[in-house]
Amino acid sequence: MKIRPFRLSVLSLSLLIPAALVAVVLFLVVYSGQAMLFNGLHFVTDINWNLGDLYSDPVTVNGISVPSGANYGILVFIVGTLLSSLIAILIAVPLSVGAAIFLAEAVPHRIRPVLSMLVELVAVVPSVVFGLWGIAVLIPFIGHYLSPTGNGYGLLAAAIVLALMVTPIIASTLLDALMQVPKENRESAFALGATHFEVVSKAMMPMVRTTLIGGIVLALGRALGETMAVLMVSGGGINILPDSPFSPISTIASFIVSQLDSAEADPTNMSVRTLSELALVLFFITLAVNATAKLLTSGAFNVRKRQS
Amino acid sequence: MKILTNLLRSGVAALAIASAAGAAHAQTVDVPLTESGSSLLYPLFNLWVASYSASHPGADITTTSTGSGAGIAQSIKGLVQIGASDAYLSDTMVKKNPTMMSIPLAISSQAVNYNLPGISHLNLSGPILAGIYEGKITQWNDPAIVAANPGVSLPNHVIIPVHRLDGSGDTFIFSQYLAFSTPEWASTLHYGTTISWPAVPGALGGNGNSGVLAAVKANPYSLGYIGVSYADKAAAAGLGVAALQNKHGEYVLPTDETIAAAAQSVATTTPADERVSMIFAEGANAYPIVNYEYAIVNSTQPAPALASAIHDFLTWAINEGNSPTFLKPVHFLPLPAAVKTLSQAQIDKIQ
Numbered sequence: 001m002k003i004r005p006f007r008l009s010v011l012s013l014s015l016l017i018p019a020a021l022v023a024v025v026l027f028l029v030v031y032s033g034q035a036m037l038f039n040g041l042h043f044v045t046d047i048n049w050n051l052g053d054l055y056s057d058p059v060t061v062n063g064i065s066v067p068s069g070a071n072y073g074i075l076v077f078i079v080g081t082l083l084s085s086l087i088a089i090l091i092a093v094p095l096s097v098g099a100a101i102f103l104a105e106a107v108p109h110r111i112r113p114v115l116s117m118l119v120e121l122v123a124v125v126p127s128v129v130f131g132l133w134g135i136a137v138l139i140p141f142i143g144h145y146l147s148p149t150g151n152g153y154g155l156l157a158a159a160i161v162l163a164l165m166v167t168p169i170i171a172s173t174l175l176d177a178l179m180q181v182p183k184e185n186r187e188s189a190f191a192l193g194a195t196h197f198e199v200v201s202k203a204m205m206p207m208v209r210t211t212l213i214g215g216i217v218l219a220l221g222r223a224l225g226e227t228m229a230v231l232m233v234s235g236g237g238i239n240i241l242p243d244s245p246f247s248p249i250s251t252i253a254s255f256i257v258s259q260l261d262s263a264e265a266d267p268t269n270m271s272v273r274t275l276s277e278l279a280l281v282l283f284f285i286t287l288a289v290n291a292t293a294k295l296l297t298s299g300a301f302n303v304r305k306r307q308s
Numbered sequence: 309m310k311i312l313t314n315l316l317r318s319g320v321a322a323l324a325i326a327s328a329a330g331a332a333h334a335q336t337v338d339v340p341l342t343e344s345g346s347s348l349l350y351p352l353f354n355l356w357v358a359s360y361s362a363s364h365p366g367a368d369i370t371t372t373s374t375g376s377g378a379g380i381a382q383s384i385k386g387l388v389q390i391g392a393s394d395a396y397l398s399d400t401m402v403k404k405n406p407t408m409m410s411i412p413l414a415i416s417s418q419a420v421n422y423n424l425p426g427i428s429h430l431n432l433s434g435p436i437l438a439g440i441y442e443g444k445i446t447q448w449n450d451p452a453i454v455a456a457n458p459g460v461s462l463p464n465h466v467i468i469p470v471h472r473l474d475g476s477g478d479t480f481i482f483s484q485y486l487a488f489s490t491p492e493w494a495s496t497l498h499y500g501t502t503i504s505w506p507a508v509p510g511a512l513g514g515n516g517n518s519g520v521l522a523a524v525k526a527n528p529y530s531l532g533y534i535g536v537s538y539a540d541k542a543a544a545a546g547l548g549v550a551a552l553q554n555k556h557g558e559y560v561l562p563t564d565e566t567i568a569a570a571a572q573s574v575a576t577t578t579p580a581d582e583r584v585s586m587i588f589a590e591g592a593n594a595y596p597i598v599n600y601e602y603a604i605v606n607s608t609q610p611a612p613a614l615a616s617a618i619h620d621f622l623t624w625a626i627n628e629g630n631s632p633t634f635l636k637p638v639h640f641l642p643l644p645a646a647v648k649t650l651s652q653a654q655i656d657k658i659q
Contacts, residue, residue: 265501
C-alpha cells in the first residue's frame with residue numbers, strides 16, 4: 001500500500017478532536033461510575049443535596065465508602081438550568097428578531113456593517129462582565145421595582161442576564177439569513193402592493209424560519225452551560241424548588257463550580273465523583289440541544305440553494 | 309570498536325556536562341515554591357511574599373487564590389508546597405495522609421453583618437442564628453430575637469439569611485459556631501466548608517465574601533457572615549456588626565481585645581498537631597467566631613533544598629510576618645507566644 005504522509009498526518013490531526021470528546025466522556029463515565037451505583041435513579045428526582053459530614057468518619061453503604069449523611073439529589077439544579085434558559089430564550093427571541101429585522105431592513109446601507117458589528121461584539125463580552133452588570137444594575141432594579149420581597153437575586157435576574165448574552169447569537173444568525181433572502185422575492189412582494197411589514201412577515205420570515213430555530217437552539221446550548229454570570233446573580237437556591245420568578249435558583253454548571261472546592265476535602269472522593277455525574281447530566285442535556293440544532297439547520301441553512 | 313569508544317566518550321562528556329550543570333544549579337539555590345488555597349489568606353500571602361522576596365534574594369514563591377479545599381487537595385497531591393486553609397485537616401484526612409501537617413500562621417475572625425435600617429446595635433446568639441438559617445425564626449420581631457435585644461424596636465419583617473454559595477472556610481467556622489452552641493444543629497447539619505442549607509424561602513447565596521457583602525447590602529432586612537478581611541468594606545456599605553453570644557452568655561463584638569481573648573484561652577489547650585477549633589472558646593470576653601489560618605504542608609519533602617526553602621519561609625511568616633505591618637491591613641491578629649512555639653516545632657519537622 002502506498003504511504004501518503006500528508007493524508008496520514010491530516011487524518012490523525014482530525015481524529016484528535018473526536019478522540020478528545022470520547023476521552024472526556026469516558027473519563028466522566030469511569031470516574032463517576034461509583035457515584036452512579038451509590039446514587040441510583042432517584043439522583044435526578046430527589047431535591048435534597050447534602051455533601052454529608054466531611055469531618056467525621058465515613059460510613060459504608062452497600063460496600064461504598066461515603067461521608068456520613070451524604071445524599072445527592074439534583075432535581076433543583078436541573079429545574080433551575082432548564083427554567084432559566086427557557087425564560088432567557090423567551091426574552092431573547094423577540095429582542096433578536098426585532099434587532100435582526102431592523103438591521104436588515106430599516107438601517108441605511110452605510111451604517112449597517114457598524115451596527116451589526118456592534119451586535120456581534122456583545123456576543124464576545126466575557127460573562128463575568130454581564131454578571132457584574134447584573135449585580136450592580138439589574139438586581140437593585142428588580143429589587144426596587146418588581147420583586148414583592150425586595151430581593152432581586154434569583155430566576156428572573158439569571159434569565160435576563162442569560163437573555164442578553166444569547167440575543168446577539170440569535171440576532172446575528174438571523175441577520176445573515178435575512179441578507180441572503182433573494183432580492184427578487186422581496187421586490188416582487190413590494191410590486192404586488194405589500195406593505196413593508198407584510199414583506200418582512202410574509203415574504204422574508206418564512207424563508208428564514210429554520211435558521212431562526214437553529215439559532216435559538218444554539219443560543220439555548222450557550223445558556224444551559226453558562227456558569228459565572230449565573231453564579232453571581234442566581235441567589236444560589238439549594239434544597240428548594242423555585243416557586244416564583246424571584247426565587248433563588250442554581251444551575252448545574254454554576255452549582256458544580258460552587259461545590260467543587262468543598263468536594264475536594266471529602267476523603268472518600270464520593271462528592272467529586274457525584275459532581276462528575278452531574279457534569280455528565282449537563283453534558284447530555286447540551287448534547288441533545290446541539291444535536292437538535294444540527295438536525296434543524298442541516299440542509300436548510302442556505303436559502304439561496306433552495307431557490308435554484 | 310571505534311564506534312563503541314566514541315559512544316563511550318560522548319557518554320562520559322554528557323555526564324560531565326550534566327553534573328557541571330547540576331552543580332551550577334545547586335549554587336544559586338533557586339527553589340520555586342507555590343502556595344495555593346484560601347482566598348482569605350491570599351491577600352496576606354501576597355504582602356508576605358513581596359516583602360520576603362525583597363529581603364531574601366533567590367526566594368521564588370508563587371501565590372494563588374483557589375479556595376481552602378483546593379489548597380488542601382493540591383498540597384496532599386504534592387502539586388503545591390504550601391496549601392492555605394481556613395480549616396484544619398479532618399481526622400480522616402490525617403489518617404490517610406499521616407505526614408500532612410496543619411500549621412497555624414495567624415489568627416482570623418468573622419463578623420455577622422446585618423442590614424437593618426435604623427438599628428445600630430444587635431445581639432444575636434448561636435441558637436438564634438441556627439433558627440434563622442433553619443427557617444424556624446423567620447421574622448425580625450420573633451420573641452427569641454426580642455428577648456436578646458431589650459429596648460430595641462425590631463421590625464415586623466421577614467429575615468433574609470445570606471450564606472456562601474462556594475465552599476468556604478467562612479462557612480466552616482460559622483457552621484461550627486452554630487454546631488457548638490446549638491446541639492440540634494450539630495446533630496442534623498454538622499459543620500463543613502459547605503452546608504446543605506435548609507429550604508428557607510427567600511434565603512440567598514452569595515459567591516465569595518464579596519458576593520455575600522453585595523447581597524446583604526442590596527437586601528434590607530438581610531444578614532450574612534463575612535470574613536474579617538472584608539470588615540472595612542462592610543462598614544463602608546453601612547452594614548451593622550452583630551454582637552454574638554459567647555460560651556459565658558455574654559454578647560461581644562469582634563474587636564482586637566475580644567478576638568485576642570479567645571486566642572489566649574485556646575493557646576494553652578492547643579495540642580501539638582495544632583488541629584483545634586477556636587470557635588465558641590472559653591473566656592468571659594472571648595469573641596465566639598475566631599480561627600487559626602493554616603498552612604497545610606507535607607513534613608516529608610522530595611528534596612532537601614525544597615524542605616529548607618519551605619522551612620525558612622514559614623519560620624519567617626510566624627515571626628517577622630506576624631508583625632502589625634502585615635496583619636493590620638487584613639485585620640488578622642498575631643499568634644500567641646505558646647502557639648508560635650508549637651507552630652515552630654511543626655515547621656522544624658519539614659525535611
